[in-house]
Amino acid sequence: MSVDSSNFVRAMARVPGPVTIATTAxxxxxxxxxxxxxxxxxxxxxxxxxxxxxxxxxxHEAFSRADRFLINVLAQEQADVALRFARSGVDRFEAGDMVPCEFGLPGLEDAAARVACSMHDVLDGGDHTILVGRAEATYVGEERVPLVYSDRAFARPVTDHMAGAR
Ligand SMILES: Cc1cc2nc3c(=O)[nH]c(=O)nc-3n(C[C@H](O)[C@H](O)[C@H](O)COP(=O)(O)O)c2cc1C
Structure with missing residues (x-):
């Protein structure tokens, strides 16, 4: 039995995920x-x-050949950065908000977190490639709330503590 692809996409869109910008040079x-x-x-x-x-x-070519890459975990105010780095045919770095961070790779100073990786493995994953990174350095932006993506919309996580405060 093969799953209907539009149902598969809808079901997977339900799974809340982080919003990150992966960078390399x-x-x-x-x-x-x-x-x-x-x-x-x-x-x-x-x-x-x-x-x-x-x-x-x-x-794809740049990342699958890279020795290092940097994951920027976006904060809730940074949905505009997510949209810009998903847009095709534009200079995603033109806005100038990416500065040299870990390994000198482009990063957001005010990210919710950053994970700087050396490339551990590049694996086949169907129509995607799985980039496996070994964390070499991390940064946590204190008091930054991470952005969440769910059902094709950006959201902010609501903790039990916040929900109880309403
Ligand atoms: C919220 C969001 C999450 C995304 N997640 C991924 C992802 O995990 N992997 C991926 O290959 N593309 C993902 N994309 C799409 C890419 O950012 C990008 O649009 C796509 O690679 C096409 O870019 P290109 O013009 O460089 O070919 C996501 C886009 C958005 C808006």
Whole structure:
């Protein structure tokens, strides 16, 4: 039995995910980045994370060959950055909000968190490639609330504590 693809997409859209910007630089120094909600932790020992990238994406070659990449976990006010790094055919870095961070890779100073990775493995995942990174450095933006993506909309997490305050 094969699952109906539109139902599969609808069901998976239900799964709340983080909103991240993955960045890297190629050997010529050109910066690359894309919005990704498929970011996840994978292992504690060794410390591994993963993000899945569409094989047809303009950024695919740069990321699948990269030695290092940086995950920027967006904060709730940064949905505009997510939209910009998902847009095709534009200079996603033109706004100037990405500055050299860990490894000198482009990052957002006011991200909710950053995870700087060395490339641990590049795996096949159907029409996507699974980029497995080994965390080499992390940053946590204190008091930054992470942005969430669910049912194709941006949201902010509501904690029990916040819900109780209403
Ligand atoms: C909230 C959001 C999450 C996304 N998550 C992913 C993802 O996890 N993996 C992926 O390959 N593309 C994801 N995309 C799409 C990419 O950001 C980008 O639009 C796509 O790679 C096409 O870009 P291109 O013009 O570089 O080919 C997401 C887009 C949005 C708006």
């Amino acid at each position: 190629d050997p010529a120094g050109r910066r690359w980045g894309f919005t990704g909600s498929s970011f996840s932790s994978l292992s504690l020992d060794p410390p591994l994370v993963l993000i899945c990238l569409d094989k047809t994406a303009s950024t």
